[in-house]
Amino acid sequence: MNEVEAKSPIRAAGAKALAAYLVDEIASGRMRDGFRLPAERQLSEQFGASRGAVRRVLQELKDRGLITQTVGSGTFVLAGAAESLPPSKVVADEPPETQTSPAELMEARLLIEPLMPKLIARNATSSDFARMMECIERSEAAATVEEFEHWDGELHRTFALATHNSFFLKVLELTNRVREQGEWGRLKRHSLTPERRKEYEAQHRAIVEALRDRDAEQAGQMLTGHLRQIQHNLFGL
Structure with missing residues (x-):
């Protein structure tokens, strides 16, 4: 198994963790309407996911109407995104x-x-x-x-x-x-x-x-x- 293949399960897990984290943050309201998401590079480093995997996660959230992306400005939570998701399972x-x-x-x-x-x-x-x-x-x-x-x-x-x-x-x-x-x-x-x-x-x-x-x-x-x-x-x- 080469190095790329050995890393792929970890990267896949990182992408899943990133997707779950972003959805939960939006659903709970911690990432409010208009909240600016961290840059792709930062998300890649923090979750151990490739830049391509991060882009795919963001594209999925964009397709679901949760975020918007503007070239040169960044990625932001769309107004009303939280209301389109099931309630976050919080301590309360x-x-x-x-x-x-x-x-x-x-x-x-x-x-x-x-x-x-x-x-x-x-x-x-x-x-x-x-x-x-x-x-x-x-x-x-x-x-x-x-x-x-x-x-x-x-x-x-x-x-x-x-x-x-x-x-x-x-x-x-x-x-x-x-x-x-x-x-x-x-x-x-x-x-x-x-x-x-x-x-x-x-x-x-x-x-x-x-x-x-x-x-x-x-x-x-x-x-x-x-x-x-x-x-x-x-x-x-």
């Missing part, structure tokens, strides 16, 4: 006893997310860092708490993608689903003062800068401090 659909509280979420994040910088420092690509900066810039430009929260969540999910380890991606996707629950939003709206938002934004930039320097230890310490401050601001712990 589970029985109440299996739902995760905001306090439980923060405890878990403090245990899991600081493990990511070592893998990010080793595996992240220039596209990963570009996506991180895009999330930071969009969060800083956000006009509402909800918009800021969306791009804050996207940044942390981008950290998971930059590990190039599917376990962390699954964990952060679950994290963002829990963050969509009403209780988390209520706590965040009450705790996110303009001063705290500026602190979070500065922390985000410092974390990404340490990651770009491949300084996993520094990035890990900063990420832990960032999460502990969020926990304190939300719950007074």
